[in-house]
Amino acid sequence: MAAALRVIEEEGVGVLTMRRLAREVGSTAMALYHHVRDKEELLLLLLDDYAAGLPRPELPEEPRERVVAAAMAMHEAVSGCPWAVDVLRADDLMSVGALWYPERIVDAAVRAGLTMEEAVDAYRIIWHYTAGEIGGRAAARRRREEGRPTHRERVFAELDAEEFPRLSQVAARWEELTVRDTYGKGVRALVHGLLP
Amino acid sequence: MAAALRVIEEEGVGVLTMRRLAREVGSTAMALYHHVRDKEELLLLLLDDYAAGLPRPELPEEPRERVVAAAMAMHEAVSGCPWAVDVLRADDLMSVGALWYPERIVDAAVRAGLTMEEAVDAYRIIWHYTAGEIGGRAAARRRREEGRPTHRERVFAELDAEEFPRLSQVAARWEELTVRDTYGKGVRALVHGLLP
DNA sequence: ATGCATTTTTATACATGTATAGAAACTAGC
């Protein structure tokens, strides 16, 4: 795990292969499979460690603000973790070390007056939004790094202004409009719409 | 494209490999690369065709209801497309054939009183939520099909009731609580929070 | 028809995750 972490931090998650990690610890790739089920589990364990070591921010008392703050902390935590993206789609709970976030969110939602069922719904909806936002941004960044042409360019190039007036209107500014961080805006909207 | 579509529909997206597709059309894997940049582009083209052929549902006039309806139609469209999941994270626009959805959403948002910038934000936030929801559900299904133990089980097994009272409280019912479709609830919340 | 340039296809190769089979190292009981 330490070796894996070192490789990731020094050279990026892209170069962490099973063979590379094996070489790093003086073993063979398949030997690693005695300790982890597959590569995803390895990354999950790393994520877990990472999450467990995160500082837990002070949260406001007011329930709605509390949910927003917890969600934004969760978002920030995952954003700062380059290998999280490959694991995120795994489930609706991130990892053991990161249970702190759902616990706070569900709790605050209940305190805001939601039933337990509603609170779980609220958490999962917030989580899906979070995962989607991070996944999208990570994919975009990766694409940019690899120099691949964004799909968007092609889309906007052959845009029919008759059929899609609104999109044509913003086509030129899309890039500019979409680099801004709108995560907070989204969570706030969700909290506004989900909590009484 | 037709061959790829046939393979996917008959045997699932999992068996569509470049070599298999090549065999299907009596060629070699690398020959395909003259027509598509990579496998992702192939899937994107398929998705595009699929999206272009979708029926465009009648939408309510009232702007907020219109956004909700368009979003739900978009969600349903993507859900019904098994190979969409592998492409979705690509960007914040799905594909040319699916531009109908963002166009309606942005337009309705503007008609509801948002500025163009705000409308684009709203669309992207809804899109991220949609992508996250579908990605998560697809991952869960795949995991179930492969018989892999869900990460969640392990998480809940070693849950400390002292530290995570709320989560412990729902641990046993998590499965039951999370099979329900809460997408609509989420979009409604977003629309409620984003549109004036 | 012929020679050249461009398009399209093949052959081969590599890195990757991981399955399988078996070897080696270790542990417990005597």
Added chain:
DNA sequence: GCTAGTTTCTATACATGTATAAAAATGCAT
């Protein structure tokens, strides 16, 4: 110290996406 069983590791193999280089096919001007 020896044996049987278990844990851990190694060797090899395969399917996959795709890079690279070369071959073949095609189109075009003469």
